[in-house]
Amino acid sequence: MTLEDLLPSDLRGPTTTITPIAAGLSGAGVYRVEAAGQAFVLKVAAESESADDWRNTLHIQRLAADTGLAPRIVHVDEPRRAVLTAFVADRSFAAFYRDPRTHDAALTQLGHTVRRIHALPVPEGARERDPRAFLLQIWNGFQAGIALPAFAGEAVQRALAEESPPREGALVLGHNDLNPSNLIYDGASILVLDWATAGPMDPDYDLAVLSVFLRMDEGTCLRLLSAYDGRPFVELPRRFRYTRRLVAALAGVMQLDLARQRQHAGATGAETLDATPSLGEFYQRMAAGALKLGTADGHWAFGLALLKECLAF
Template identity: 45%
Template sequence: MNSELKACLPPEWTSAAESDDADVVDFAPIAVGQSGASVHRVTTRHGAFVLKRTSVQEPLATWTLAVAVQRAAAEVGAAPQVVHHDAERRAVLSELIAGDIPFAARYGNPATRAAALAQFAGTIRRVHDLPLEGPLHAMPRADPQAVLRTVHHAAHDIGALPAWVHAHVHALLEEAPPLTDRAPVLSHNDVNPTNIACAGDRLVLLDWQSAAINDPYYDLATAAVFLRMDADASAALLWAYDQATDRQDIESVDRSTIAMLPPRFVWSQRIAAALSGTLFLQMAHHRGHRGDTTSREDDALLLEQVYAQMRAGTVHLHTGEGQWTLGLALLRASRNARHAQDVRNT
């Protein structure tokens, strides 16, 4: 395996493999999200890096575009710098962003929440401000509703889903997206905590394989779902994004001046949560979970309960049961998103 990994590194690092001057290379697997890519920490005399390999079956044009997007985002400090890439092996070597405290923990700590929220909003805004020219001009346009339809059909075909999941997804698919007041932007499209890395005053996004042109609310709404932002926190996030600031004075925002969250943002929350949840149910089936047609929505755990069990070590996302549990929690969050907005407006 190490020989395969070494072949993905810059040739000048490994050309003297038999000499005393050769780099001492060590590879250690990194536990990452659910993309299925092979990810390793690489330690060399040049420093520590991250090597990511996707399937060689991935279309070369798609892979090349994702690398170009990461390079563009890195130029504005929103992604790790690309050190080397190998198109034949679908491998990308990037700088390692190593922090002591995960972003989700920074946001979860009341003492650092405002700074974390501002830092995140500023990073997303820098991505969205990238001009859609050069390689980015060729980016496809995302249609989350169409993707949800495809994923739901696939999940339905391979396993048994609860009736309430079917009903909710069907309702979302029949619902016309609210009009947006924003111009399309380059969107990361998978802003979950495993794809956010921070170290000191740096915050970057990882895994750009899903990037596409999309409504800017989608990235913000996805993060709001996974970080369990209530309506007030979501309003503060939108304020920081619109101010394009990394300042830490979000706590001073008068939430009452933001009468309601934009309908497109709330709709994006519901779509993002339903799409992510259905994907986890599909992955659970692939891991052997038999599904359950009789479970009710009230039987599904809330996201905060799933996170607590993950921290306690009783829910594991590398198992079918853990993926099923998280999937149902995300679908429940999708159902609850509109209700939370309705409560805020009363």
């Protein structure tokens, strides 16, 4: 079987090209397909992904695509767990968000987009996500495997020890991985990619993920929450503040675990909180090409920057 066999028959032929784009953290293969004068994205599930999880993700992805939140699904090969979607050219979500001329519009649209995600129906039998339990699971299996700076352990232990404020309202269908790499802007709307972790979740979680990865200050967080809720916020809710710290801790530990998997040597003993680059400085080094995700050093630096951010919240 070839990758071309996963395409519908009308897109197979001598002029069809299939080029790898990336292999995500899940191990899925992602490819750009050029066929019949059009561009598509083919995603083939990793062997480690269960059939039930794949079907649940596909169901949620269909819901999102049908409401314009995700690229249109063109073809599905269920036996081989492959999904072909329309290719959407990204006109740079980062530029849309960072440009002072469009920042307010981008922030408002982000809030509305998250609200639309949370309005999707929660599929029957969908598995609830518990980020605190996931953090504890990774942390318990992580500590003996690599030396860490003292502040990294402090950030994680603080997040695990903090009591969760009570939740107001029901769980919603959360995307649960709204980092900027999963957001594209087509010139009119924000679309969301990679629904593999979607499932029932506290509404604050998606909003907190955005606030962490986009380095939102308190005022920007208030405007995001106001756009999401349709009413002005003058103070950040306790549960949002808690969730933001939890998100930073979980994301940081996940990045350190990826560094360990790529054989990073761990802390040397010289790392301190003050000497560790901030998240903003990490992004600058990435943009300059000094660090790259997918490498041990890149994941290590990203993880420490996120845990430094956690302690600052």
